[in-house]
Amino acid sequence: MTDTTPPPLIDPTAHAIFLDFDGTLSELVDDPASVALPEGTLEPLMRLQKACGGALAIVSGRRIGDLDGFLSPMRFAAAGVHGLERRATPDGETERLMTEAELDPVREAFASLVRDHPRLRLEDKGLALVLHYRTAPDLEEVARRAASEAVGDRGDLLVMHGDNIVEVHPAGMDKGKALADMMERAPFKGRTPLYAGDDTTDEYALDVVRRRGGVSVKVGAKDSVAAFRLTDVAAVHRWIAQSIRYTDKNEDPIDG
Numbered sequence: 001m002t003d004t005t006p007p008p009l010i011d012p013t014a015h016a017i018f019l020d021f022d023g024t025l026s027e028l029v030d031d032p033a034s035v036a037l038p039e040g041t042l043e044p045l046m047r048l049q050k051a052c053g054g055a056l057a058i059v060s061g062r063r064i065g066d067l068d069g070f071l072s073p074m075r076f077a078a079a080g081v082h083g084l085e086r087r088a089t090p091d092g093e094t095e096r097l098m099t100e101a102e103l104d105p106v107r108e109a110f111a112s113l114v115r116d117h118p119r120l121r122l123e124d125k126g127l128a129l130v131l132h133y134r135t136a137p138d139l140e141e142v143a144r145r146a147a148s149e150a151v152g153d154r155g156d157l158l159v160m161h162g163d164n165i166v167e168v169h170p171a172g173m174d175k176g177k178a179l180a181d182m183m184e185r186a187p188f189k190g191r192t193p194l195y196a197g198d199d200t201t202d203e204y205a206l207d208v209v210r211r212r213g214g215v216s217v218k219v220g221a222k223d224s225v226a227a228f229r230l231t232d233v234a235a236v237h238r239w240i241a242q243s244i245r246y247t248d249k250n251e252d253p254i255d256g
């Protein structure tokens with residue numbers, strides 16, 4: 001369904017800018033703790049944030065605290081753990097919409113699983129638990145089954161599949177809902193939403209943005225509801241840099 005059309009340039013005067021992190025701003029790597037922005041890309045991102053008056057948020061499956069480390073010294077509004085964590089303004093407090101204890105039985109089941117299968121990696125994000133199988137693709141089914149069994153018939157928990165990961169977190173939130181909430185508040189309210197993301201979990205946000213007449217951008221080759229496509233992380237950063245150059249020259253950005 002995704003068009004191969006490249007997106008219009010970002011208009012910092014009109015767009016509310018929402019960006020995914022892994023696979024969009026940073027390349028996917030084997031070790032989730034070892035990600036980094038490509039060299040020279042943080043400064044244009046910070047200039048974009050300034051140009052849009054702070055109407056830029058990172059919307060990620062990551063904890064906001066982890067994003068802070070990867071994007072330092074930039075401070076930014078964010079939805080973390082698929083919207084279960086929120087920071088409305090760059091210097092605001094991070095709110096958590098649920099508590100960690102709900103996941104304790106799953107936490108125990110996953111700890112036992114990785115003892116039996118040490119090639120699986122467990123990432124404990126507090127409000128979400130992730131099993132990583134990027135470096136052990138033969139264990140994908142083991143991980144998926146374990147997640148499904150650990151959740152069982154608990155309707156308060158959700159199993160989500162991402163890029164070489166299976167994740168369990170409290171139900172009721174996703175990136176689309178998080179984006180819609182942020183659009184109700186300054187400095188996003190009244191702007192046109194723009195979202196770029198690469199993974200299946202980004203589809204919730206891409207769908208909300210497309211329905212609202214915004215700019216929905218899929219990064220990579222997977223199927224998507226998005227209207228536009230960028231090929232990879234490098235293309236995302238070229239797009240940001242080009243958009244900033246247009247703004248700096250005071251030329252009219254191309255309509256979105």
Ligand SMILES: O=P(O)(O)OC[C@H]1O[C@H](O[C@H]2O[C@H](CO)[C@@H](O)[C@H](O)[C@H]2O)[C@H](O)[C@@H](O)[C@@H]1O
Binds near residue numbers: 022030060
């Ligand atoms: O919403 P995102 O910002 O895209 O975060 C999604 C998940 O990102 C991380 O996992 C992904 O990136 C890792 C590092 O490149 C990679 O090893 C893994 O296979 C990817 O799925 C993060 O570890 C997860 O917690 C996020 O949910």
